[in-house]
Amino acid sequence: MSTLKNILSPLKIRSMELPNRVVMPPMGTNLGAGDATVSDENLAYLARRAKGRPGLIITEITGIHPDGVVGPSQLGAYDDRFIPGLKKMVDVAHRAGSRIAMQIHHTGRESLYLLKQGRAMAPSPIPSIVFKGEPREMTLEDIQEVIAAYGAAARRARETGFDAVEIHGAHGYLITQFLSALTNQRSDGYGGATLKERARFALEVIAEVRRQVGADYPVSIRLSAEEFIKDGYLVEDIQSIIPDMVQAGIDIIHASFGTHGSPGGITQAPAEYNPGFNIGLARKIKEVTDAPVIGVGRYTDPADADAAIGRLDADLIAFGRQFLADPDFLVKAQQGRTADIRQCIACNQGCIEREILGEGNIRCSINPETGQETIYPAAAEKPRRVWVVGSGPAGLVAASEAQRLGHKVTLFEKNKIMGGQIRYAQVPPHKEIYGRWIDWEIDQVEKSGVEIMKETRVTQELLAKEKPDYVIVATGGEKLIPPIAGIDKPFVCDAWQILDGRVAPGKNVVIIGGALIGMEVADFLSDKGSQVTVVDMLPRSPVLKITSHGYMLHKRMREKSCRLIFGVEVKSIGDGCVECGMGTELSTIAPVDQVVIAAGMKPVNDLQDALEKLGIEYALVGDAKSPRRIIEATEEGARAVWKL
Ligand SMILES: Cc1cc2nc3c(=O)[nH]c(=O)nc-3n(C[C@H](O)[C@H](O)[C@H](O)COP(=O)(O)O)c2cc1C
Numbered sequence: 001m002s003t004l005k006n007i008l009s010p011l012k013i014r015s016m017e018l019p020n021r022v023v024m025p026p027m028g029t030n031l032g033a034g035d036a037t038v039s040d041e042n043l044a045y046l047a048r049r050a051k052g053r054p055g056l057i058i059t060e061i062t063g064i065h066p067d068g069v070v071g072p073s074q075l076g077a078y079d080d081r082f083i084p085g086l087k088k089m090v091d092v093a094h095r096a097g098s099r100i101a102m103q104i105h106h107t108g109r110e111s112l113y114l115l116k117q118g119r120a121m122a123p124s125p126i127p128s129i130v131f132k133g134e135p136r137e138m139t140l141e142d143i144q145e146v147i148a149a150y151g152a153a154a155r156r157a158r159e160t161g162f163d164a165v166e167i168h169g170a171h172g173y174l175i176t177q178f179l180s181a182l183t184n185q186r187s188d189g190y191g192g193a194t195l196k197e198r199a200r201f202a203l204e205v206i207a208e209v210r211r212q213v214g215a216d217y218p219v220s221i222r223l224s225a226e227e228f229i230k231d232g233y234l235v236e237d238i239q240s241i242i243p244d245m246v247q248a249g250i251d252i253i254h255a256s257f258g259t260h261g262s263p264g265g266i267t268q269a270p271a272e273y274n275p276g277f278n279i280g281l282a283r284k285i286k287e288v289t290d291a292p293v294i295g296v297g298r299y300t301d302p303a304d305a306d307a308a309i310g311r312l313d314a315d316l317i318a319f320g321r322q323f324l325a326d327p328d329f330l331v332k333a334q335q336g337r338t339a340d341i342r343q344c345i346a347c348n349q350g351c352i353e354r355e356i357l358g359e360g361n362i363r364c365s366i367n368p369e370t371g372q373e374t375i376y377p378a379a380a381e382k383p384r385r386v387w388v389v390g391s392g393p394a395g396l397v398a399a400s401e402a403q404r405l406g407h408k409v410t411l412f413e414k415n416k417i418m419g420g421q422i423r424y425a426q427v428p429p430h431k432e433i434y435g436r437w438i439d440w441e442i443d444q445v446e447k448s449g450v451e452i453m454k455e456t457r458v459t460q461e462l463l464a465k466e467k468p469d470y471v472i473v474a475t476g477g478e479k480l481i482p483p484i485a486g487i488d489k490p491f492v493c494d495a496w497q498i499l500d501g502r503v504a505p506g507k508n509v510v511i512i513g514g515a516l517i518g519m520e521v522a523d524f525l526s527d528k529g530s531q532v533t534v535v536d537m538l539p540r541s542p543v544l545k546i547t548s549h550g551y552m553l554h555k556r557m558r559e560k561s562c563r564l565i566f567g568v569e570v571k572s573i574g575d576g577c578v579e580c581g582m583g584t585e586l587s588t589i590a591p592v593d594q595v596v597i598a599a600g601m602k603p604v605n606d607l608q609d610a611l612e613k614l615g616i617e618y619a620l621v622g623d624a625k626s627p628r629r630i631i632e633a634t635e636e637g638a639r640a641v642w643k644l
Pocket residue numbers: 025026027028029059060061103168170171222256267268269296297298299318319320321322351352355362
């Protein structure tokens with residue numbers, strides 16, 4: 001067993017004494033009060049993470065200027081009126097024994113909110129890749145005003161009691177916009193052909209921050225060590241400016257990577273990437289400085305982080321999404337309870353993509369407490385006999401939450417194996433992590449003392465006999481079979497039969513349905529050597545390329561020459577061919593030796609009638625309500641219990 005001696009060793013950086021080298025990096029939460037001030041939700045979220053004893057917490061992006069924010073609710077540090085709220089964040093961290101730094105941020109052109117109002121500014125008037133709108137070019141007066149604003153915000157951080165300040169110089173925000181040749185085409189002294197020349201703005205910001213905070217106060221800079229975008233700068237370029245940054249007043253380099261336009265959202269890397277996949281970038285930065293370097297990227301296990309520090313790849317390791325999935329992971333590792341750590345599955349559904357897609361504030365698809373700390377109940381007012389029917393994500397989360405709250409819980413599963421649809425979802429390439437997660441959920445439910453009844457169907461008779469107080473119907477969904485001529489031909493099967501190995505992959509396969517299941521089966525089959533064509537009536541793929549998993553899937557489809565045909569209906573399945581088209585225009589796909597149906601799911605909620613008749617209180621959750629993603633399933637499973 002790892003002793004974790006590296007990650008648990010203290011570190012002193014100027015006036016700041018860190019109790020260990022685990023960093024909770026900045027993560028925007030959208031939990032703010034709406035007027036840029038700190039809310040109770042922010043504090044509850046932070047307190048829960050601080051309980052996990054990170055050595056250093058870095059706050060989410062905190063705006064230095066009202067014309068430099070992503071949106072009006074982003075936390076602000078551009079006025080003294082924010083100090084009382086920010087002070088509460090400091091107190092929360094300190095009470096738990098952590099140190100806390102404030103991340104100061106100017107968004108530059110990366111704000112739809114500012115672009116819409118014509119207020120967005122950037123080094124050069126080049127449209128944002130993400131939001132398309134064009135910012136105005138900053139004047140020399142703007143530059144001076146913004147530099148002063150960074151300094152004033154840093155001064156406020158110090159006055160508030162933060163232990164350090166971190167300048168956000170990464171991910172495509174204003175400082176990266178100056179650093180990158182793709183966004184900085186200025187011909188005055190703030191532009192130039194080399195990164196060293198384009199670093200002038202960053203260096204002036206650092207110098208002003210240092211001037212404002214004094215000599216003994218730790219100042220970190222977060223950089224994208226590499227842009228990961230076509231013609232973007234490389235780590236060798238960044239290496240050239242690190243000594244100048246240290247000279248100007250930087251004490252810590254936080255070696256992140258990627259920028260807004262990086263394909264596939266590599267900054268929040270999906271499950272295709274292994275823990276620590278980019279730690280080499282931190283090591284490259286360590287080559288050119290003695291300043292402590294923070295490494296980051298998909299870490300979920302303190303033992304991996306401990307090894308990275310042991311190899312001198314980095315001095316500290318940041319665990320981002322892992323703090324959302326399980327804020328207690330470090331404590332559990334220290335107690336030798338690594339099997340109890342709920343490891344982040346890098347799905348991004350509840351965190352970064354929820355924010356990008358404007359779906360709401362921070363959540364975690366496998367940890368229902370995240371972002372809901374203020375409503376997360378500690379115990380049931382009145383323990384009840386709760387039955388949970390179905391052991392997919394919704395059922396398992398409902399069962400463990402009900403047990404945690406003190407109810408008497410029985411979980412029913414009609415099959416021998418628990419896990420529901422995840423048993424299929426874990427099969428396609430890079431999805432094994434889902435299987436590990438569901439095994440973890442099952443293990444936790446088993447350990448918790450929930451009564452588990454496998455191979456048991458809940459019937460009206462059983463309900464009438466046992467009369468539970470409350471039933472959570474998490475019976476999942478079943479496949480939809482579209483009424484297509486020829487659907488009963490022997491070479492037609494469904495996605496589930498392919499994924500569980502009942503049907504062997506064909507040679508020339510047509511998949512009917514291009515949503516997530518169809519695309520993942522295509523990924524699976526083309527890995528097995530099948531030549532795959534996906535057909536769907538929808539005008540375009542519902543698997544969005546702006547999600548990291550969606551991006552990776554589409555990329556693999558392209559690489560494996562998988563054909564995606566959207567906006568076309570399958571009219572009939574013939575012998576060795578599939579007829580499809582729209583209106584009267586028909587075309588034939590041939591040769592075809594296998595047709596796979598992946599046309600979606602419909603809810604299985606047969607118990608509802610019986611429960612109504614018997615007058616038993618119940619909740620319908622997850623796919624049994626309407627087939628959707630993991631995040632909806634787990635959230636509904638948890639909420640069905642919380643409301644009791
Ligand atoms: C929901 C969310 C919000 C984020 N917001 C910020 C931010 O405000 N500032 C920042 O520098 N990085 C931000 N990041 C990036 C993280 O700090 C971290 O670098 C990233 O999640 C990769 O680490 P991980 O693989 O351990 O999650 C955010 C990430 C997530 C998931």
